[in-house]
Amino acid sequence: MTTEADPALVQSLMQGAIDLHCHSGPSVMARALNHEQALEQAAEAGMRAVLFKDHYYPTGPFVDVLKESGKxxxxxxxxxxxxxxxxxxxxxxAVEPALKCGAKVVWMPTVSAANHIREGHRKSLLPTKGKMLKQVGLSAVDARGDLLDNVKQVLDIIAEHDAVLSCGHLHISEVWPLFDEAKKRGVNRLLVNHPSYTVGATLSDIKELVGMGAWIEHSICMFIANRMKVYDDAFLKQMIEAAGVDRTFFGSDLGQTNAPLPVEGFRQIIGLCLSLGYSEDDVRKMVSTNAAQLAGIGANQS
Structure with a gap:
């Protein structure tokens, strides 16, 4: 049984927290708040940064609008x-102008990934508000498992801008050649999001990915009490131990309707990690400084 965390300690650990996986709107998917509201709520909670992620459009222009309007x-x-x-x-x-206009993370396909489409064959993964064209399945590799030329071009652009490469919802079998080639081409910031969900990474895969220099992001929505929870506390601890605290961090993966708001998700995951026995320093790494280091945000970059 988990014990209730000290609210003052939770609030202390919220200071400087970073969410690199916020699903605010506008969107063709149902959202509980927009980008401006997400940023306002994060600021009120003492958080340092919020990354807006949408499966259907680049969010960099919203960053420019918010900055220019003084918000x-x-x-x-x-x-x-x-x-x-x-x-x-x-x-x-598409990648080049996005990176020149406020983007720091390039995600490989998610809803369009062939792997994601196969996963959702019998259940609706990431539904939209209304009916839309069926996605055409995308892969990073050809029928022989070799990386596609357009993927290599994207990697070169990511390397040029020193941006983050996320594997998105590609299958782990595609992630290996993707990250191998990315490293050869000078990409220094590698990210695997929710490794066990859609990606299909095992605990031993997680260890190997970290050995390659990758960072592991866990989606808060999958571990706290809400309609999207899929894993228990024990499995979370196993995954943290597989990667190590120094290479693990949390993104909310929240912003959907009928779910906790991103800031509340961060409060809950802080409490959960404290209940699992992680120290204040460990938790601060996993909600703040690790994400800052990966994305090159502020003074925490190293």
């Missing part, structure tokens, strides 16, 4: 691009 003074907004069909797939011509 980004307490918490930093961060943009991203997800390489789904909506932006032409794994498209270097």
């Amino acid at each position: 980004a003074t307490q918490a930093e907004p961060v943009g991203s691009i997800v390489l789904n069909n909506a932006v032409g797939g794994i498209n270097p011509f």
Whole structure:
């Protein structure tokens, strides 16, 4: 049984927290708050930065609007691009302007990933508010398992901008050649999000990924009490131990309707990690400084 965390300690650990996986709107998917509201709530809680992620459009322009309107003074907004069909797939011509316009993270396909589509064959993964065109399945590799040329072009652009490469919802079998080639081409910031969900990484895979220099992000929504919870506390601890505290961090993966708001998700995961026996320093790494180091945010970059 978990014990209730000291609210003052939780609030202390919220100071400087970073969410690199916020699903605020506008979106074709049902959202509980918009980007401006997400940033305001994060700032009020003492958080340092919020990355806006949408499966259908680059969010960098919203970062520029928030900064130009003076609404980004307490918490930093961060943009991203997800390489789904909506932006032409794994498209270097979409990645380049995104990275020149507020984006720090490039996600490989999610809803358009062939792996994601197979996973959702019998259940609705990430439904939209209304009916939309069926996604065309995308992969990073060809039928022989070799990395596609357009993927290599994207990697070169990511390396040039020193941005973060996330594997998105590609299968772990695609992640190995992707990250191998990324390292060869000078990409220094490698991210695996929710490794056991859709990606299909095992605990031994997680250890190997960290050995390659990758960071492991866990989705808060999958571990706290809500309609999207899929894993128990014991499994969370196993995954943290597999990667190590120094290479693990949390993103909310929240913003959906009928779910905790991103800030509340962070409060709950802090309490959960404390109840699992992690120290204040460990928790601060997993909600703040590790994400800062990965994304190159502020003075915590090293």
